Amino acid sequence: MKQQILTATDYHRATSYRRHHLTPHTLDxxxxxxxxxxxxxxxxxxxxxxxxxxxxxxxxxxxxxxxxxxxxxxxxxxxxxxxxxxxxxxxxxxxxxxxxxxxxxxxxxxxxxxxxxxxxxxxxxxxxxxxxxxxxxxxxxxxxxxxxxxxxxxxxxxxxxxxxxxxxxxxxxxxxxxxxxxxxxxxxxxxxxxxxxxxxxxxxxxxxxxxxxxxxxxxxxxxxxxxxxxxxxxxxxxxxxxxxxxxxxxxxxxxxxxxxxxxxxxxxxxxxxxxxxxxxxxGSRISNTVAEALPAMDVLGNLPSSWIDLNVPDHPGSADYTRVLRQRRSRRNFIAAPETVDGFMTFVDQMARNMGPVSNMPPAYRSAITLGFLVGAGMPIPPGFYLLDPDANRLGRVSDAALTESMASACLDQMWLKHATLHLLFMTDLAVLDRDWGPRGYRYAMIEAGRLGQQAYLAATASGWGACGIGAIYDREAADLLDLAADGALLYLVGTGPVKTR
Missing domain, CATH: 3.40.109.10 (NADH Oxidase)
Structure with a gap:
């Protein structure tokens, strides 16, 4: 270890992947x-x-x-x-x-x-x-x-x-x-x-x-x-x-x-x-600070230019809970098939229902994660980068750029990811974690990202889609692609969308 790790920012940067700087590693x-x-x-x-x-x-x-x-x-x-x-x-x-x-x-x-x-x-x-x-x-x-x-x-x-x-x-x-x-x-x-x-x-x-x-x-x-x-x-x-x-x-x-x-x-x-x-x-020491809810836009360099309300159907469909659990898999065989408005809105609503004031997570730590979406071709809203506001149940359009292929490149060139028509982006501001909770804040953010990621897997399965989580990311490259704030970080990505069926 070349440096002493005392903060979330220290650890995240010390373990970041950089293109052309990965050390070869053979599994024992x-x-x-x-x-x-x-x-x-x-x-x-x-x-x-x-x-x-x-x-x-x-x-x-x-x-x-x-x-x-x-x-x-x-x-x-x-x-x-x-x-x-x-x-x-x-x-x-x-x-x-x-x-x-x-x-x-x-x-x-x-x-x-x-x-x-x-x-x-x-x-x-x-x-x-x-x-x-x-x-x-x-x-x-x-x-x-x-x-x-x-x-x-x-x-x-x-x-x-x-x-x-x-x-x-x-x-x-x-x-x-x-x-x-x-x-x-x-x-x-x-x-x-x-x-x-x-x-x-x-x-x-x-x-x-x-x-x-x-x-x-x-x-x-x-x-x-x-x-x-x-x-x-x-x-x-x-x-x-x-x-x-x-x-x-x-x-x-x-x-x-x-x-x-x-x-x-x-x-x-x-x-x-x-x-x-x-x-x-x-992070073993518990902070006595009760952090206020972090505005979702703080992690971004730019604010959303427009908003789309989540108009969720009264009857989103049905899926047996235990069947969903048993059928959950990591699937990468994505296809650019068109999705209905109701199907898209239901999926996004399932994610929103797991965040904000309705979540069972301890109240102060719900703000540790900001959830964004990269939308590709086939979804019923225009391609671009969107931010979820779970409190107001809406999506904010940050950029109209088509970024799914560039994000696949930033995920260690796993180009199968470009065919996933929806990328869920679990983001945070490392400086805010350190300021409000100290190094233990890294636990809050990563555990919350994983919890929501599992829900994305299950929501995708219930919707008849596939899903696959990605933690292997060229960290700064992905943050720059999304134009995140100076200490903004993409912690986790889940690619999802329609997949080939047998």
């Missing part, structure tokens, strides 16, 4: 990270996968999630949690690649490296003992890491029956992406978070998303090796119980065994990247 296939954590000899709780999955329309579910208004505050049982795990992270298909099985999953992941893990702290769940558990995807079970009552982390002002913890293992992504991997670990945590909140909404469970917590204390609770694995998101399940008078975070925590910490090691030849550890540690 002999030491590829394992995709499953192992805890030998620890007891397990088998999850029942026989329950019928909820029958709900995807579009109705997104509407239901607004402000969490229709959720129940009843204490959940183990069957509901089993179903929540199935809906959050599941295997959707199996194929063979060079003689090795490959499993498609319901969650998007950069390079299919799946750096995330899910843990569950149980406080009051019917059919489960209090304690801390790790979710094993392939064996559909929970491994017991702690027995007995555990503190609620972070503390809550209402009853908590259980808490989901989403973690990231650095080397699973760094094996391929090296010091840039922290970006993808955060994006993938956001992908998983979106699936989790949809699952909890489909099951009618009351929840709250927490991005601020004591990093060290959570690592101790879950038995993580903080050099290798860190917690990125907490999601509390709330119930109707009265809040205990005793502080919920007062119980002392003992460290778990060295064998449990060792499970965070996923290869016998791991490489530690100082930039990743540095930015994560720099």
């Amino acid at each position: 296939w002999a030491h590829q990270p394992v995709l499953t954590k192992h805890y030998p000899d620890l007891p397990r709780v088998t999850l029942d996968r026989s329950a019928k999955l909820p029958t709900i329309d995807y579009f109705d579910l997104v509407n239901r999630l607004q402000a969490n208004e229709s959720s129940s505050s009843q204490v959940p049982d183990i069957q509901k949690l089993s179903t929540a795990f199935s809906l959050t992270h599941d295997i959707t298909a199996r194929t063979m690649h060079t003689g090795t099985p490959f499993y498609y999953r319901s969650v998007a992941s950069a390079g299919a490296l799946y750096p995330f893990e899910i843990y569950l702290a149980v406080h009051h769940v019917d059919g489960m003992d209090p304690g801390v558990y790790h979710h094993h995807l392939f064996e559909s079970c929970l491994t017991t890491l702690r027995h007995g009552p555990v503190p609620e982390i972070p503390p809550a002002d209402r009853g908590v029956s259980a808490t989901f913890y989403i973690t990231g293992i650095f080397f699973r992504s760094a094996w391929k992406y090296r010091n840039r991997a922290y970006r993808y670990v955060l994006l993938d945590a956001g992908h998983l978070l979106e699936n989790l909140q949809l699952a909890l909404g489909a099951l009618g469970l009351c929840f709250s998303i927490q991005l601020d917590f004591d990093d060290e204390r959570v690592a101790t609770l879950l038995g993580l090796d903080p050099q290798r694995e860190v917690c990125l998101v907490c999601v509390h399940l709330h119930d109707g119980r009265e809040r205990d008078k005793k502080p919920v975070d007062a119980n002392p925590l003992k460290s778990l065994s060295a064998d449990i910490l060792q499970a965070s090691t996923v290869s016998d030849q791991e490489v530690t990247y100082g930039e990743i550890l540095s930015i994560h540690r720099a």
